Amino acid sequence: MTKFEIRGLRADVLIGEDERQEILKGVDLTVNSGETHAIMGPNGSGKSTLAYAIAGHPRYEITEGEVLIDGENVLDMEVDERARAGVFLAMQYPVEVPGVSMSNFLRSSVTAVRGEAPKLRQFSKELQGAMKNLSIDSGFAARGVNEGFSGGEKKRHEILQLELLKPKVAILDETDSGLDVDALKIVSEGINRSKETHQMGTMLITHYTRILNHVKPDFVHVFAGGRIAESGGPDLADTLESEGYERFVKAGA
């Protein structure tokens, strides 16, 4: 049982040498093991900033608040320590790292997170199985990390990493964007497997309700103006679907 708490989180985006802008203006949210929280909101509301700030992206700086995993402050940890503590960020725009093969990267990553190197044969079998589940051609293992991948291929590989690293909490930043119906289904199944097999707590950041038909949320939050503007059950998503975000955009402005 893991408790992931975001308390009074404020963060700036660093624009230039001396330029910064506050994006997060006091975010509070608690995610327990097995729970799925959909974070929905208009573009520019700060949803992605929330994800990146928690992961420790260098372009963002947290100015106030804390993020705790089972009482331990994630913000005191290095970026890689956060991952090893069980926090995972599936990125909206996964980074291309030329020359580093996917298989080498995944093995390094799994070794770091699990604390020991998996046996080569065993790992290769595990990787092949996980790739097959996500309909990823085995040829991708030899390619550079995200190098020349299409948007959909990158998203599948984010979920591949999710399934291999088995985090306690996953923040999925618009994992559904740019996916066609089939890919969305495949990716959603991957998320659901992680939820079932190890009771992953999930923050599902999305602009659209489409993915919520495949990954059922327990809670839905509306994110606007850098904070959670309203929270509710799954039916809040239906209201947003029919009414849009207009009400919150106005309220935020």
Next chain:
Amino acid sequence: MTSPSTEPKAHSHGLGEIPFSKLATHGSFDVNDFPVPNGREEEWRFTPLRRLKGLHDFKGEADGVDRLDVDAPEGVTVEKVGRDDERLRTAGLPADRVTAQAHSAFEEATVLTVAKGTALERPVTIERQAQGGTRFDQYLIELEPMAEAVVVLKQTGTGVRAGNLDLHVGEGARLTLVSVQDWEQDAVDVTQHNAQVEKDGTFKSIVVTLGGDLVRLSPKVAYKDRGANAELHGLYFTGDGQHHEHRSLIDHNLSSTRSRVEYKGALSGKDAHAVWIGDVIIGEGTSGTDSYELNRNLQLTDDTRVDSVPNLEIFTGEVEGAGHASASGRLDDIHLFYLRSRGIPEEEARRLVIRGYFLELINRIPIEELRDEIMGKVEQKLASHE
């Protein structure tokens, strides 16, 4: 945000400055045709003359000794020849005083010939260990028509060395040269490669410069007929106080010739200095030239210095392709963030990214053991700078 910071960027060229013409670069076999450089000359302005240990104004005695081991498969003739051998004056002129000094002063040259139509079944390996002192050298590698060979020159040890390596690639022949400068810390090496490529011949060179106090390597390519092709690749890892200078000159003096130049380096540590000069000339009246050159530098610490100068001179309107790119920068923090966000500790993430940066280049070496050996040396150097 996802592009590495050393990715070449498009840029415009001002019209205000008229570049120094490489066509004015003269050559001679005779050292006395070159004045003693003072460091302000275009071809010497990046080189710290005092660290040449007298090579640019040589007065002493060439007392250096090299141990040379040549391992050549069947089909290769290895000869030691005297100064009067005519073949030593066919591959092009030394372009500066130091390489002319070497040509004026060498006593015996090593000549490797691969017989017509012979495709070597394994690479030729030349292990050269410098055992101190100053020494001038002349080498010639000759591929007769339709021959195919990979030649690996591994250079270790210490001393002050200057020389010319002439490469003659016959009609339809294919030569791959891998030259590894793995000198000890105090070595000085000033070398010119003179490649001449005949009709439909292909010359590939892969230069790996890791060691030495000062290495100045000038690969020069000239074409003897149409369809000739040259690819120059280079990798350098320049550490504390080291000076690594690579100056390529490709002279597209004839129509329908091709060239690629790709040099990538990493620098780490106080006063590490890398210089890359990439000269490409596309001659008057030629057509169908296809050329591209690129230099990238990864500055791993702030106290390093890079001078990167691509220089294209085009004297014809009939060009198929002519491009150049140069970029220097630090490790991309977004690359590191991505790897670290998957739990990989910072040091290992850095190692992975740097390894990745060099991988494509190293993979051009056609011998697996040598690829591993060089990647191992790069990692060793990397580790010693962390």
